[in-house]
Amino acid sequence: MTTRKSSTVYSPVFTDGSEHRIPTFKLLKQDGSLYKNGRAPDLDKAEARRIYHAMVTTRVLDERMLAAQRQGRLSFYMQCTGEEAAVIGSTAALSDTDMIMAQYREQGALAYRGFTIDEFMNQLFGNDRDYGKGRQMPVHYGSDRLHYMTISSPLATQISQATGYAYGQKMAGDGACTIVYFGEGAASEGDFHAGLNMAAVHRVPAIFMCRNNGYAISTPVVEQYAGDGIAPRGSGYGMDTIRVDGNDILAVYQATEAARRLAVEDNRPVLIEAMTYRLAAHSSSDDPSGYRSKDEEATWHSKDPILRMKYWLEEREWWSESEEKALQESLRREVLDTMKQAQKRPPPPLESLITDVYDEVPPALDEQFDRLKAHIRRHPDAYPKSAAHVQGGE
């Protein structure tokens, strides 16, 4: 039981918390040099290059797939441009077997863990190789192999689930933790409150990673909250909390590394608020020019987290312009080639409509399916994706 010393006053004294502004942790300047008092985390060359590779992969994938959506090849897409350091830096500071529960703008975490371009494409096109069997919209990735829980659209639902998942990890005693990502908009949902409060009360090994990128679709943060961002809420729940520069790969990495120690060794959940900016549109269905200025976007383009890391790598002679050029070219080629292959693959079989609702198909659903198949046989032209699956007599 925690007891806190309470002081007493004898007239009404109110507080809005403004005397406790939470500072922002930074290590890396935009030119790739360190702040005077900062000490870089213990990142070796191989690990630093793995992180950078994932950041560039994510950027290239996002650029090409948005273009593909604009060409009408893909129904929907969401970029994570500008937030690569916040996501990949935090994932990199974890064990590769820690659970990731994401919102939808965290494809960088998957790229870091080794989700292949082929795996991304299969989900985006919902073809017969998509793990999700073509059931969900593009960008709703999942991978049990990489400990990445399948994304769902309802915002913040994964936050309270992460608390439960981490409780199970604590009970199993396997020294693992859960990181859960969400935007500052999602933090307004009730599940944020539920998940953080329960995590603090039940002391679960979880890291709550908020990507505060300034906007929830068109809604700027001034219309999302009146307090000092998301971070003070963590302290309100009695949770260890830190705010980092989300475009600073070294600060994000170091903060998450320390958070993981607190979570796993002491069962102290941690809230990290990563301050960043959503450089792209919310999604392929959104045009940000209606609600924010070009000047504002330009300011944040000059804080590009990938460039910042690149300068740091180059200063240490861990990366060169020729390597950069080769990587960009090979990734672009791989994305394009793989996209063509994925697009050509057949859709999931018709049976995928009715399997996995339950562990077994209930008889009533089986009956509905039989009727559907008979109907498709009578109107094969109306169902080009599945007519071939039901050929043969009734």
Added chain:
Amino acid sequence: MAEMNMLQAINNALDTAMAANERVLCFGEDVGVFGGVFRATSNLQQKYGRDRCFNTPLVEQGIVGFANGLAAQGSYPVAEIQFADYIFPAFDQIVNESAKFRYRSGNLFDVGGLTIRAPYGGGIAGGLYHSQSPEAYFAHTPGLNVVVPRNPHQAKGLLLGAINDPNPTLFFEPKRLYRASTGEVPDGEYQLPLGKAEVLKEGTDVTVLGWGAQMEVIDKAVEMTEKDGISCEVIDLRSILPWDRETVAASVLKTGRLVITHEAPMTGGFAGEIAAAIQERCFLYLESPITRVTGLDTPFPLVLEKEHLPNHLKVYEAIRESVEF
């Protein structure tokens, strides 16, 4: 075998499940050392420790979200919602998350170990928010099991069935019968199958169908009609979702008449689904319209509770009308 009331049977089922599998956990509001406001979780914390039976903060969406996460991790959470009336804050977690977890992930992940227990139903002067029967809201959600027991033997067997079933299950307990219903309950582990109705009494003139606390009402009504020389076939549906159409249809093909009764309001109630499905299957065999005896289409009232509820007299009249049609 021991004589138990329904609460003791539920407590015994949880004890049995926790003893058999250390990954079974019980939690919810006041579930811990206090043992729950109805005492369904009595002594479980004392026996299995604070890590496996514990109080949560007062937040239903959090309880179910937490349970979803635990189940996805491979545990067997048995979450308690204090009253079914307060399950609605968790509606999103149940409908959008629990029910769709396996389907949307292509079976990479599931919450099959999840069970949510909640006391439901009226007859205890509970007014609007301690009386509701929300099963039909969930019956519209593919991916869930919805189960309602009628007596202590059922409660233990179906709850153990729910905990061990590889799909998320809502388990609604008729709180009016918590202490009122008693009977012999086996000591050890036994499971009753989900998705299966039970024919309690064979008959030839009319099929009378219900679930949970309403079975007691049906028993009284049927006793009256039998004195009038009407032979009733009585069925306890037990599982609302997925429900056992075969058993109900086979009965109606035989009797030609169907009376369905539930406490929840009529419009959108689960009797509507049963009536439609049985009408499709048994059209040429029906000798009278399928009849529904339900709560009124109002919020659940306090003082006029008796008038609101579908009691044995209303069910009796409906059976007679069906047979005399």
